[in-house]
Amino acid sequence: MISLAGRDILQSWGKFVFTGVGLGLLIGVTLTMAGVYRGMVDDARVLLDNSAADLWVVQKDTLGPYAESSSVYDDLWRGIVAMPGVARAANVTYLTMQVRQGDRDVRAMVTGIVGGTANSPGWPPQLVAGRQITRGHYEAVADVAAGFQLGDHIQIRRNRFTVVGLTRRMVSSSGDPMIFIPLKDAQEAQFLKDNDAILAQRRRSSENPAFNRPGVPGLLEAVLDSQTSNNYVNAILVQLKPGYLAQEVAAPIARWKRLEVYDRVAMEQILVGKLIATSSRQIGMFLVILAVVSAAIVAFIIYTLTMDKIREIAVLKLIGTRNRTIAGMILQQALALGLIGFVVGKIAATFAAPVFPKYVLLIPFDSIAGFFAVMLICVLASIVAIRMALKVDPAEAIGG
């Protein structure tokens, strides 16, 4: 049996394919937009994955350390590591700042990690080049997204760090590359003021008669020393012993240590539900609009393609072709158009994704859902066209 739709497509295949490609680019944009949304959520998730923590211990009544600032004393971990069910606990600091290298600077999330045993909580779980930090000071592992090379010297506040390792997909929830440095340097970077501010603070203290009494030598020095010391971190990352539930370990810490403890589920809720909520809803809204526009354009294209052939359809009717055959032809053409569009769209989205400055995650579920959505839209759009085609008067074929 001759395929009417195939014949018609072959008759004007160039027009058909190019329409399909145009449609495909539109579908590609929609898929990419879905990828942007997924990438945003994934950024938040990889941040949690990369910290390799089961529990986050932060300052009481805060949503830290990612969504809110939190500071706890850096010797609290000793008490926490002694709690039942805790396998490992490690201090960590997070600070989003500009990291300088020569003339350029990069926005990055500087993460302070404790040294010593390999792969403590907070360490980059895997590298793509170089090595992990071995010295307790002035070494850094940077994400490739920051654009640094091995051996580069980067400036964080007043200290110079050597890049010794590179990671991939280690980003903050807002997509900034992470730079891992030893904890003590990170504490300094976070809490130590710049030299001008320290100088001004010293002068202010020395002019304060309460701190600079003539009869008490050494008081001013003691006050100044206490002003520059820093013993805070942002959070304590906790890994559990096997066989313990997050909740049963978290509850005593929260209760007796007077701290806030979040498990993985709660942390994900904070990051996805609160931190990126508005921006992801923004993207989601745009995605919906794009999908509606795409559907409308598909409908228009199929409708116009049918209208272009209205004369031929009238002839078909005149020679007694059955309605089912005509409807089938239009439906098959719509589905073929949708198929070409989807294939082109998927290819376009895949090749466009790495070009985006932030992460675009194309997941198979989105592609499959997109495929069925495109097919459904094509079917719905062809129904309108089929109704028009069936209503056409065979007389038009000769009437003109």
Next chain:
Amino acid sequence: MMGRSLSRRTWTLVGVMVPLLALFAYVALRSGPLAPVSVTTTTVESRPLSPALFGIGTVEARHTYKIGPTIAARVKQLYVDVGDQVESGQLLGEMEPVDLDDRIRAQDAAVKRAAAALQEAESRQAYAKAEAHRYEQLLTKKLASDEMVAGKRQELKISDAALEAAREDLARSRHDHQALVAQRDNLRLVAPVAGLVVAREADPGTTMIAGQAVVQLIDPASLWINSRFDQISASGLAAELPAKVTLRSRAGQAMSAQVLRMEPLADSVTEETLAKVTFDQLPEPLPPLGELAEVTVQLPALPAAPVIPNAAVRRVRGELGVWQLAGDELRFTPVRLGASDLDGLVQVRSGLAPGDRVVVYSEKALKNTSRIHVVERLPGAPS
């Protein structure tokens, strides 16, 4: 004619559609979660390791001499300035004596007065002695009464006592004088050792309270690095180990040094172990006290053992291990790690043998079921 044209069209259509579908298949399989994970591998080697410790410290002087008055006083004069080299015993400055000189003069007069009083007492005693002697003789000749002799004897004793009192009074006055002179000397600030003036805390006219330093001296030959090592990676630190010191102002210039001692007291707040590191040869010019220095202590070399790069170490479900490649099969092998060096090599105590292949770098976290693709180096990463 028509058929040929149609078949040519069909072929053209096929020519467009087939590459498109092939590209689609490639895209579906080579990107996203279905794509294989690129990894690089290395072979476990048996080789000796020379571990080292890394710490930071500040340049300090072993002894700091803070020289100041022992009583509250005003600075009168300072003869040295920061940077001056001084000899042992050299006069550095003087405190204002206020009325001390006058009091010394008064005490001088008091000494003289006491000497005069002593002379008077001596002559009184000599007279009383002579009188007593005379009356004793008169008594033997019965020319004087017992009562009169007893009176003279008493007078002699009194004048003896007065003489003793005058002597002691003179001694007291002399010592008072000496005390004032000593106090006066104490206002002179003298260098206890040969050294370098590093601080001049006050200028003439400033009132200092007792114990406050006016001038600080150090012995430049006694410079050392007060260095701090994170306790977590300070095992093996001991005296007499060779070290390299890099001063912050002279980056790239490593000076040879030696660990003098490991402090018995560690810093419990910062969780650091302290050690003193001395230069083999003092750098010229001298680094300023308080300058930051990086200290690398070389530990004795360890015998050959299986080593892997630390980038290969992963933690999966709380267990340390590596992804081992047996043929094409990927499996997680738990390992026990030993010593490591600063270049990122770490010894494997158990779990791996030399010749085993392990994954070093991977694009993302690996699973048992991961499809992998072994490459020379990961795309985007420098060699």
